[in-house]
Every structure is written in structure tokens, then in C-alpha cells.
Amino acid sequence: MAKRALTEAQKNRIWQLSEEDGFSQSKIAPLYDVSQSTIHNVLKEKRHEAEIAELKNQMQNAMARGVQAAIEDGSVSPTNSPLYLEDK
Structure with a gap:
């Protein structure tokens, strides 16, 4: 079987077929002309x-709770010390 790159949309559909629709890896593979192991790797x-x-x-939730706790216990002032959470 020739190597074939799957698009992100195809990978998302493979996930849906497997996880939401209950198709087996061996049933999905021929639909995309790839091996079962490729489907396994995608999943x-x-x-x-x-x-x-x-x-x-x-x-993020833990950091937000920590910031809230620091504000509540007075170790951080919500008006004098702007806090920024960076999205990495």
C-alpha cells in the first residue's frame, strides 16, 4: 500500500467514525485506502x-483558582497588580 498523507479533516472524520460511530480500525482503513496501523496511529x-x-x-483552571485564592487571602491586590495568563 502506497504512503498516503491524510488531511486534518480526514483525521477528524476517522476519530468520529471510531469513537462516536463505533467503526473498527479495520473497517475504516479501506475507506481511506490506508493500513489499519495508519488508522491506529491517527487515533x-x-x-x-x-x-x-x-x-x-x-x-488554566488551577491557575485561575490560585489567583482567586491569592486575591481572597490578600496576598495579591486585584487593582494594583494586573495578572496575565499567557496562552502557550
Whole structure:
């Protein structure tokens, strides 16, 4: 089977077919003319992306709670010390 680059839209659709629609990797592979292992790798990549997004979200929430706690205990003044959370 020739190497074939999948677009991001195709990868997203593969994720949907697998995770939401319940298709097996071996059923999805022929739809995109790729191997089952390619589908496996796409799904692994998408799982990692989802995990990273969730961890970033948790970190932002924790930082916000920490800032709020610092304001509440008086160690940071909400009017004198502007706080910025950088999106990295």
C-alpha cells in the first residue's frame, strides 16, 4: 500500500467514525485506502491531542483558582497588580 498523507479533516472524520460511530480500525482503513496501523496511529495522535487539551484546560483552571485564592487571602491586590495568563 502506497504512503498516503491524510488531511486534518480526514483525521477528524476517522476519530468520529471510531469513537462516536463505533467503526473498527479495520473497517475504516479501506475507506481511506490506508493500513489499519495508519488508522491506529491517527487515533493515538487524536487521543494525545485530546489529553493535552484537557491538561491545558485543567492547568488554566488551577491557575485561575490560585489567583482567586491569592486575591481572597490578600496576598495579591486585584487593582494594583494586573495578572496575565499567557496562552502557550
